Amino acid sequence: MDRNDSFREFVAGHQQALMRTAYLLTGDPHLAEDLLQSVLLKVLRRWSRLSRVERPEAYARKALVNQYISWRRPRRAGAELSTAAPPERPYSSEDATIVRVVMRQALMRLPPRQRAVIVLRYYEDRTERETAELLGCSVGTVKSQAHYALARLRELAPELAPRLAELETDVREGQR
Amino acid sequence: MTWLRDVLVDLAGDSPQVDLAERTIMIRDRRRRTAISLVAAAMVVVTALGVTVAARLLPPGPDDAASVSDLPAKGVGPLSHAVRTYCRPASGRAPEDCRDGEWRLVTRDGRTYRVPDALPGLVPGRTGLRDSPLAISRDGGKIAYYGAEEETFVVRDLASGRRTTAPAKVPKEWLYSRTRLMLSDDGRYVTFMKNPQFKDPGLIFDLRAGAVRELPNGWVPAGLSPDGGTLTLSQYAPRSMLRTIPRLWTTSGGGTSVTLPQDYEFSPLAPDGRSIAAVERYFARDFPCPRLGNLVVLDARTGVKLRSVIVQGLDAGVTSLSLRTWLGPEEVTALAESVPCDLEAYHEGPDEEAEQLDQPYRTLTAYAVNVETGRARKLTTYTAQDFFEIVLPGAV
Numbered sequence: 001m002d003r004n005d006s007f008r009e010f011v012a013g014h015q016q017a018l019m020r021t022a023y024l025l026t027g028d029p030h031l032a033e034d035l036l037q038s039v040l041l042k043v044l045r046r047w048s049r050l051s052r053v054e055r056p057e058a059y060a061r062k063a064l065v066n067q068y069i070s071w072r073r074p075r076r077a078g079a080e081l082s083t084a085a086p087p088e089r090p091y092s093s094e095d096a097t098i099v100r101v102v103m104r105q106a107l108m109r110l111p112p113r114q115r116a117v118i119v120l121r122y123y124e125d126r127t128e129r130e131t132a133e134l135l136g137c138s139v140g141t142v143k144s145q146a147h148y149a150l151a152r153l154r155e156l157a158p159e160l161a162p163r164l165a166e167l168e169t170d171v172r173e174g175q176r
Numbered sequence: 177m178t179w180l181r182d183v184l185v186d187l188a189g190d191s192p193q194v195d196l197a198e199r200t201i202m203i204r205d206r207r208r209r210t211a212i213s214l215v216a217a218a219m220v221v222v223t224a225l226g227v228t229v230a231a232r233l234l235p236p237g238p239d240d241a242a243s244v245s246d247l248p249a250k251g252v253g254p255l256s257h258a259v260r261t262y263c264r265p266a267s268g269r270a271p272e273d274c275r276d277g278e279w280r281l282v283t284r285d286g287r288t289y290r291v292p293d294a295l296p297g298l299v300p301g302r303t304g305l306r307d308s309p310l311a312i313s314r315d316g317g318k319i320a321y322y323g324a325e326e327e328t329f330v331v332r333d334l335a336s337g338r339r340t341t342a343p344a345k346v347p348k349e350w351l352y353s354r355t356r357l358m359l360s361d362d363g364r365y366v367t368f369m370k371n372p373q374f375k376d377p378g379l380i381f382d383l384r385a386g387a388v389r390e391l392p393n394g395w396v397p398a399g400l401s402p403d404g405g406t407l408t409l410s411q412y413a414p415r416s417m418l419r420t421i422p423r424l425w426t427t428s429g430g431g432t433s434v435t436l437p438q439d440y441e442f443s444p445l446a447p448d449g450r451s452i453a454a455v456e457r458y459f460a461r462d463f464p465c466p467r468l469g470n471l472v473v474l475d476a477r478t479g480v481k482l483r484s485v486i487v488q489g490l491d492a493g494v495t496s497l498s499l500r501t502w503l504g505p506e507e508v509t510a511l512a513e514s515v516p517c518d519l520e521a522y523h524e525g526p527d528e529e530a531e532q533l534d535q536p537y538r539t540l541t542a543y544a545v546n547v548e549t550g551r552a553r554k555l556t557t558y559t560a561q562d563f564f565e566i567v568l569p570g571a572v
Contacts, residue, residue, distance in 0.1 A: 103183045
């Protein structure tokens with residue numbers, strides 16, 4: 001087996017999970033693919049070392065999140081907006097399809113670091129400490145970013161505000 | 177929290193299906209071709225400057241740099257340890273007459289030999305991925321290694337010079353990631369595995385009977401019963417597990433495994449053949465640098481914790497331990513290093529195509545640790561580039 005073979009196996013085993021995170025971060029399939037592609041290139045350039053460490057995917061995941069936050073490339077106009085629009089009328093927060101559209105739009109309007117905190121804390125289910133280490137910031141920053149992100153989501157999706165408020169209450173109680 | 181997670185999982189389900197491996201390799205190759213011509217021009221200047229700077233600034237090198245000669249055909253005394261050398265350390269200097277990927281055998285009376293017929297490992301980041309393993313029997317009198325000419329594993333009795341070759345060839349291409357080789361006390365059985373696993377199998381050879389058996393890969397061989405019939409394996413990542421495969425030579429089963437609720441660094445199987453020592457490691461998820469916890473003794477079959485003690489008597493600043501040779505029923509050797517975890521280097525380390533440097537040589541301190549009391553006493557020190565580049569008798 002040469003280094004390319006083992007890299008191929010690594011990619012086969014981890015690219016979909018990384019892609020899902022990249023998609024939630026960028027909100028756009030093409031940008032997600034670009035982001036993951038550039039991260040995999042970084043991984044490949046270090047592969048002979050990374051293939052010998054216990055958790056090569058850890059490197060890839062951290063690189064993905066940080067590259068996303070520091071991305072300077074111009075984002076395509078409208079790329080972050082869903083083509084599906086939520087209905088004009090009031091809707092029930094029990095309607096899964098509409099909730100999804102609304103959440104997607106709201107999520108994509110968050111600043112990158114807040115979006116990353118939401119994805120890491122609530123999608124990847126990471127602890128505040130793990131999130132802080134991935135983002136290279138303090139636990140306090142993660143807490144405040146999560147608080148601001150949830151507050152902003154409540155503003156952006158008022159129909160979901162009660163559920164988001166419950167969520168923040170749960171988080172605060174969990175911290176006690 | 178479940179509600180938001182469900183929504184996010186639902187959204188993530190829209191992510192595109194991709195296969196980026198081939199494209200990534202192609203882009204890398206194209207960039208590399210462009211870079212090579214530029215690097216070649218710069219090389220002359222950098223080399224000249226580098227030699228001058230290195231001569232002035234580098235600290236003393238390893239103490240294993242004593243004169244090294246080829247392993248004689250016979251008449252060599254028992255080994256203390258073996259060290260693998262890579263010759264471009266990022267700081268400090270390499271041993272005299274260094275050869276990349278070569279194992280150096282060090283006898284208890286301090287003589288140093290190279291094994292000229294062993295296939296050298298390739299240098300990570302410079303020329304490839306090959307990791308050519310070596311093992312030493314518990315009495316220090318026999319070694320196992322990959323014979324370059326035989327293209328399989330060879331067991332060599334150092335005193336008599338007798339060489340025995342495994343009954344089946346092992347493709348060189350199977351020597352990658354972290355390879356592990358275990359040699360039974362009597363030199364009859366050789367177990368080969370690697371971690372992380374990718375796709376080809378682990379193997380155990382019976383050199384006397386001329387038999388070979390495939391094994392699940394991705395494990396670390398921890399111990400073999402004296403009759404060669406029961407194999408104990410450990411796995412440290414991504415989850416800590418123990419596995420026992422009984423009736424190795426009469427059934428093809430994979431045995432039974434137990435997943436442990438904690439990350440561990442395991443010892444070899446204890447002399448009682450039933451228990452195994454381990455050091456607790458606490459990871460923030462996905463991070464490579466663990467925090468050390470207690471020393472525990474586990475039932476190797478069930479994973480049940482039998483004892484847990486705090487290790488006492490280590491030098492301040494020890495950051496990681498690697499459990500090796502058992503010195504008796506209650507004492508196990510622990511190699512200790514004091515290298516602060518450099519997350520920055522791990523996550524944003526140098527691009528190996530530009531840097532291509534090896535780990536610096538560092539001092540590893542060996543302690544005998546009592547698994548009943550946790551008390552550690554210092555034994556000796558070794559110089560090696562990391563835990564993976566040093567082998568002690570009777571331990572993987």
